Amino acid sequence: MKEVTTDNREWFQDWANEYxxxxxxxxxxxxxxxxxxxxSGIKRDDLVLDIGCGTGLLSLKFLDKAECDITAIDSSAEMLEIFQEKIKKCRLTGKIHCMQKSAxxxxxxxxxxxIVAATVSLHHVKSKEPVIRNIYGCLKSGGRFVIGEIDMDTTGKPDDPDRLLRxxxxxxxxxxxxxxEGGVQAFERMYDNGKKHILNDGEYCIGFGQWAELCRDAGFEKVEVNPxxxxxxxxxxxxxK
Ligand SMILES: C[S@@+](CC[C@H](N)C(=O)[O-])C[C@H]1O[C@@H](n2cnc3c(N)ncnc32)[C@H](O)[C@@H]1O
Known part of the structure; x- marks a missing residue:
């Protein structure tokens, strides 16, 4: 089988404009x-880190809820460019600090x-353990790490029939x-994305039992999961924490 790419940057460069x-x-x-x-229990003046912020959909919702201060990182320059246009348009320059950086x-x-938050971004990270330990370290005591993700275990080989069925x-x-809801354009994008999940091509989903275990191993005391x-x-x- 052909070797697949593990860095998804080109995929997101292409997706940014239509995300x-x-x-x-x-x-x-x-x-x-x-x-x-x-x-997340966000409140006024909280310092928030949004990992894999993309076009800023999550960060903007945090700011809608509370007057907080956000650091938003993403490995894709193109995603950040779109987010930065929104920040300028909404006059939020002093409230959101964008950085091109990988998790x-x-x-x-x-x-x-x-608060450290990540929505559908950390499943792109192949080696999750060091990243979760780093997140634990950069949170204040009592701080919260919040993930919104697909609950799907895609570990294993692409030709495993049970994995393929999942x-x-x-x-x-x-x-x-x-x-x-998104029409043909959204369908096309997510259909192509499906192949990437199947081939482990920059998509490395795990189930929430595995996310919870990684968090407990990193030192988090209380872990709660809700659908x-x-x-x-x-x-x-x-x-x-
Ligand atoms: C599906 S989008 C999610 C964007 C946003 N969080 C949301 O929920 O709408 C995934 C984002 O994660 C970014 N990403 C992928 N791998 C990353 C990594 N290793 N470090 C930081 N960002 C990453 C991509 O560039 C992309 O913007």
Whole structure:
């Protein structure tokens, strides 16, 4: 089998311009982002880190809820460019600080943030353990790490039939939804994305049992997982330091 790429940067470079008109149109995505913001317990003046911020959909929801201060990182310059246009347009320059940075290269130092959040971004990281340990380190005591993710274990070999069935089950639910709400353009994008999940090509999903275990191993004391209501193949995890 041909060697697949492991860095997704080109894929996101290509997707950036149509992110908001594809996944950004899907109600389920917004429902998950809203649940992440609600579960985070965000309050005024909190320092927030948004990992894999993309076009800023999550960061902007945090700011809608509370007057907080956001550091937003993403490995894609093109995604950040779109987010920065929104920041300028909404006059939020002093409230959101964008940086082109990969989750694997974070160097924020200890006890910095009240909330670290990541929505459908950390499954792109192949080696998750060091990243979660780093997140634990950069949170203040009592701080929360909140993830909104697909609840799907895609570890293993592409030709494992059980693994393939798990991915196809997810894709059946997701593609119908995406076609209905995002139209053909969104369907096309997510259909191509499905192949990347199957081939382990920059997509490395794990189940929430595995996310919870990684958090406990990193030192988080309390870990809570809840499904996104009506879309149980997505879940939100809150880990408290
Ligand atoms: C599906 S988008 C999610 C964007 C946003 N969080 C949202 O929920 O709408 C995934 C984002 O993660 C970014 N990303 C992928 N791998 C990354 C990594 N290793 N470090 C930082 N960002 C990454 C991509 O560039 C992309 O913007």
């Amino acid at each position: 908001d008109s594809t996944l950004g149109k899907v109600k389920r995505h917004h429902k998950m982002l809203d649940q992440v913001v609600r579960s 694997e290269d974070m160097d924020f130092g200890p006890d910095k943030f009240d 991915i196809l089950d997810y894709l059946t639910k997701e593609l119908v939804l995406v076609m209905k 996104v209501e009506g879309f149980e193949w997505f879940k939100v995890l809150v880990a408290t």
